[in-house]
Amino acid sequence: xxxxxxxxxxxxxxxYSTQLQALQEERIPYIELRGLxxxxxxxxxxxxxxxxxxxxxxxxxxxxxIGSPLGKIGIGDDFKSHMELAKHIFQLAxxxxxxxxxxxxxxxxxxxxxxxxxxxxxxxxxxxxxKNGVVLYHENEKEIYGDxxxxxxxxxxxVPQLKSVFDPANYVQCGExxxxxxxxxxxxxxxxxxxxxxxxxxxxxxxxLGDGNLKKVLGSIHKDTTLTLEPxxxxxxxxxxxxxxxxxxxYGYKTSREAFAMAAEALRSLLSAEGFHEExxxxxx
Numbered sequence: 001x002x003x004x005x006x007x008x009x010x011x012x013x014x015x016y017s018t019q020l021q022a023l024q025e026e027r028i029p030y031i032e033l034r035g036l037x038x039x040x041x042x043x044x045x046x047x048x049x050x051x052x053x054x055x056x057x058x059x060x061x062x063x064x065x066i067g068s069p070l071g072k073i074g075i076g077d078d079f080k081s082h083m084e085l086a087k088h089i090f091q092l093a094x095x096x097x098x099x100x101x102x103x104x105x106x107x108x109x110x111x112x113x114x115x116x117x118x119x120x121x122x123x124x125x126x127x128x129x130x131k132n133g134v135v136l137y138h139e140n141e142k143e144i145y146g147d148x149x150x151x152x153x154x155x156x157x158x159v160p161q162l163k164s165v166f167d168p169a170n171y172v173q174c175g176e177x178x179x180x181x182x183x184x185x186x187x188x189x190x191x192x193x194x195x196x197x198x199x200x201x202x203x204x205x206x207x208x209l210g211d212g213n214l215k216k217v218l219g220s221i222h223k224d225t226t227l228t229l230e231p232x233x234x235x236x237x238x239x240x241x242x243x244x245x246x247x248x249x250x251y252g253y254k255t256s257r258e259a260f261a262m263a264a265e266a267l268r269s270l271l272s273a274e275g276f277h278e279e280x281x282x283x284x285x
Contacts, residue, residue, distance in 0.1 A: 001222065003276060003283040005267070006064040006191075007229040010035030012260035016052060020059040022257060026264040029281040031056065032228045033096065034067035042069055042089055049095040056096070063096040064226055065137065065191075070125060071104035071144070075114045079121055086125055090132040101129065102165060103136045105146040105155055118145040119158050126161035137190060139165040140174075140181075147174045149181035156188055163190040168212035169197035169204055169232070178213040186220040193230045194267055198250070204232040205251050206266035218274045231263035 005028045009019035016036045023031060033041045036052055044052065056063060068089045073082060093101055105122055108114040122138075129136050138146055138155055146152045149171065156162055166189040171181050196210035197203060207229075208214045234252045253259035268278070276283040 001285045002224045003221070003271065003285075004030060004064075004224075004226045004281070005229065005283065006030035006032050006226050007260075007264070008032050008034050008067060008231075009260075011231050011233075011263075012257050014038050016055065018257075020056065020061055022260055023061050024059065026261065027278070027281070028229065028264065029060075030062050030064035030226065030228075032065045032067045032102070032230075033063055040069065041066055041092065042085055044092060046091060046095060049092050053096050063098045064228065065098055065100035065102055066093045066096065067102045069104075070101065070136075071106050071122070071138075072141070073106065075106040075108045075117055075121075075145075079124075083124065083128065086128055087132070090129060090134045093134050094132075099133060099135050101134050101136055102139055104141050105138060105144045105151075107143050108145050111145050111151060114145065115154075119155075122155060122159045122162065126159050130161055135163055136161065137163045137165045139193065140167055140170050142170055142173055148176055149184045153184055153188065164188050165191055165193055165228075166217070167193040167195065167230070168214060168217050169193075169195040169210070172197040172199055172211050173202045175199070178211070179216050182213070182216055182220045189225075191226040191228065192217065192221075194227045195230045195232050195263075203250060204234070206231075206233065206262055208266055208270045209251070214270055215274070218270060227267065229260075229263055229267055231259055233259040233263060235259050 007028045009023050009031050012022035013019050106118055126136050140152050146155050168178050171178050194207050196205050196207045196212040199211045235256050271283050276285045
């Protein structure tokens, strides 16, 4: 079994060149694109994307997926303009050489009431993606329709073109039982976002140090897959001045790069503990 590592490298640095350097240093061969030089991926123009794609290739890094904001709007917000944004993002995916686009399933305060509209919108996005040679990967995110494992299953059954990204920390922050979510979704999960969190207060912590049951998550994987590191760790700029505040969280870091390194090391340790060994740019078991 082979595991490939990817990352949201905008958590290591805002500057894209520094992101690529961080991936090289942490031996992570793929990137999930979200923020480039302070701009969201959805705001990147096509000519800019061509330059970034060349820069990425020269650094020896490959684009795993586009970490888009599609579906991360209210269920009552304008959908026509969102579909236009989707067309743009799908073009960017082609430029960056990936067919994968991460999406969400719309913020809602009443999932049961809004289910019909959610499914209508998700079908429309999935059909547009299919026409453009793109595949949508739904991520469970707090306060969207698909923030519980049961509703993620509902989405995947109702919109069969959708694929799934499993984020254990988001389930923790929604009060879901991660082990139960794994049981429901392991066979339906296409790749994973690796971050961990605490039930007590929702704080994100290094992988394996929270309640996200990362051991169970990794142990449930029985096919080749990709893990995208998404640290979300707390960084205190001017750390020494903020030391009292820093003590309020279990894990705080002086810089984004330090936090990213800690997250990468935690993931490598988890993989080693699960019997994987690093071989070239892959982890093999």
